[in-house]
Amino acid sequence: MANSVQADTLSPQGTSAPPGSTEPLADLAARYKLTVSGARPGLLSYTKQLWARRHFIVAFANAKTRATYSTAKLGQVWQVLTPLMNAAVYYLIFGYLVKTKGGIDNYVAFLVTGVFVFTFTQSAVLAGSRAISDQLNLIRALHFPRACLPISFTIVQLQQLLFSMVVLCAIVLGTGEPLSLKWLLIVPALVLQFVFNVGLSLVLARIGAVMVDIKQLLPFILRTWLYISGVFYSLDNYTKTAPTWVARVLEANPGAVYIELVRDALIDSHSTVPAHTWAYAIGWALLMGLGGYMYFWKAEERYGRG
Known part of the structure; x- marks a missing residue:
């Protein structure tokens, strides 16, 4: 219904409009303060509704985290085992057979950091693509801002990453890297990556x-x-002979940007990232975070229809 009401619209007292009434339906709707069911609210109003449901978002994320591995004997240990096994496979194929570890002082820490950080974005993208289509029963049963769902799924992936970071830090320390104040840079790097992932989701x-x-x-x-994100090889090593524009594109790739920032914080032997890497990280977070949010909001009234 767009700017009108159906003939059987009810008044606040529960009675239908008088039969034979000549009053335009739009005027009836205005008089009884009727609104279109499921209409998209304004962006500011939508944001306020989303904030009001922040506790629901966190609770839903926590429930999904517990349910994900509830039937597995090892439970949430798989949150760490999966990226670790991927790292082991990459080490065997790329580090050992293809020899991509050449020129990298601490390849184990380099590789594991790349795998864990990229897995965060990868999992958020996969979960986000199913956030609406797999939750149609919930969407059709309850009224709430639909952005709650992809945001909740991204929080699930963040929780899994934070759980994995404990193991990652232990591996980095075990490979001889010193614990330093520079590790605190992990926090802003992951916050920016989280905002980017939410927008992409x-x-x-x-x-x-x-x-x-x-x-x-x-x-x-x-x-x-x-x-192309330099997870198991150094982008600097492979772009030395490449055209300048190729090196710049790969350097600005958000998948590589957030990996490099975390590596720079954790691995003392890793070459220091240039200052513009942080500019890339902030830019991608703002562009994807705000752009993704508005792109999703514009179709709010269509989710769960049809």
Whole structure:
């Protein structure tokens, strides 16, 4: 219903409009203060509604985290085992067979950090693409800002990353890296990555709501992104002979940006990242965070319809 009410619209007393009434339906709606059911609120109003449901977002994320591994014997240990096993495979194939570890002083810490940080974004993207399409029963049963769902799923991935960071820090220390105040830079780096991931998750949630096949395409897209993000090799080593524009594009790649910031904080032997890497990180967080939020909000009234 757009700026009008149906003929059987009820008044506040529960009675229908008088039969034969010549009053325009739009005027009836205004007089009885009727609004369109499910209409998209303004951006500011939507944001206020979202903030009012912040406790629901956190509670939903906590419930999803507990439910994810509830049937596995090792439970949440898989949050750490999965990226560790991926790192072991990458070390065997790329570090040992392809020899990508050349020129990297502490390759184990370098590789594990890259895998853990990239997995955060990868998992947020995959979860975000299913946030609407897999929760249709909840969406149709309750009224709430739909952005709660992709944000909750991203918080789930953040919780898993923080759980994994304990193991990551232990590995880094075990490989001989010193504990220093520079490690505190992990906090702003992960905050910026979280904002970026939320925005990306919102974008994929809207796309996934109407294009179910995106779930089949994403693994290939993410694998390509993984290969160009310097997870298991040094971008500097492989772009020395590349055209300048190629080096600049790879350097600005958000997948590589957040990895490099965390590596710079944790690994003392890692070459210091230039100052503009932080500018890239902030820029990507603002661009994707705000842009993704507005892109998702614009289709708010269409989620769960049809």
